[in-house]
Amino acid sequence: MRKTVTLFATTALALTLASGTASATPGSGVAGTILAQKTIGHTDYTLREITVQPGGYTGWHFHDGTLYAYVKAGTLTHNLADCSIDGIFAAGRAFTEKPDQVHIGRNLGTTPLVLEVLYVLPAGSPLSEDAPDPGCGF
Template sequence: MRSVTTLLATLALAFAVSATAEATPGSGVTGTILKQKTVGDTDYVLREVVIQPGGYTGWHYHDGTLYAYVKAGTLTHNSADCGLDGPYRRGVAFTEPSDTVHIGRNLGASPVVLEVLYVLPHGSPLSQDAPNPGCPF
């Protein structure tokens, strides 16, 4: 019985460590909620997101669709297949479909400023962390 308990404790620790190691948190990103409203079972959140030079969102996905507008800078945007589905420059609007793993990066010398409308199932977080799918960046 003692060896089973030890095995289970070891497995629990291994899963906890690997889950932490796989997370890809962002760096140099801030967000300010400008407005939010719930209509029926849908949350609408308007948020300004700023990514500093060299900053990145970390790999993540959303439970709903996002509609974004680039107010300043250039956003480099990659999908889970490591392909480039940006860059998105100032004045460009784009969408992020739900449940699609991606990362946004600022490879430029000035901040990227985005106006983002999140359309999410009620109570969903703005984003969910995802592990790096194996991309070299």
Template sequence: MRSAVLRRALVVGAVAVAWLGGLAGVSSATPGTGVSAKLLFQKTVGDKDYVVREITIQPGGATGWHFHDGRLFGVVKSGTLTHYDDTCSVDGVYRAGESITESGGAEYVHIGRNLGTTPMVLEVLYVNPAGSPLSRDADAPACDR
């Protein structure tokens, strides 16, 4: 039983890493670069999925434009995350020890970038509708083309 749970967690983590690395998704989407993720916890309670991951963005890397179906709560463990909204404006700069929240929905398209010289590590809690992906690719806004 334990090995089946571990195997499922590894598959989910591998899919998430592949997606964040830009290996899957819509061709018009903006793939991430220099991003890796490690699954730390996953549980479904009622109609919500609760997933905790550690996301690392290498210097010069970015998540790619995306949005979430649910809410996201994060804490920067190291480095600096620069966050842009769908107008390509910086709507937050988050340093080690600072927290970030993101609303859910296609109207909250955004991208995270590491403009620093050291890896940025973010621990994230996703609270999504059960069965939904952690994030969805989005086309780059006109301001980023």
């Protein structure tokens, strides 16, 4: 039920946002496209589609706000800075990322991973911030 609510909320917000642009810092085999972006008060809302090719990864990073994501295709392996896997998310699944939580997203599958991501960040924040590799060996 929670995943369904997250998906519907993301979709509803996406329909109200205006188009915009932003820069990204991709890892290996990652491409992102801004679908919509809007600032309301002190909060930036950005809807972005991210594609990670097989064997690709986002690089270690964190966000200054909360992210709401939906796996449109493929499977995401999501690791935290302690090297643990905190989720393996297949197509049709939704998940959130907490502010300031260092992590990496990887596509260990054989097909492209496609994510629809809603970034809810303090106004003016970058979409992500680089973090040092914690030495997990992947």
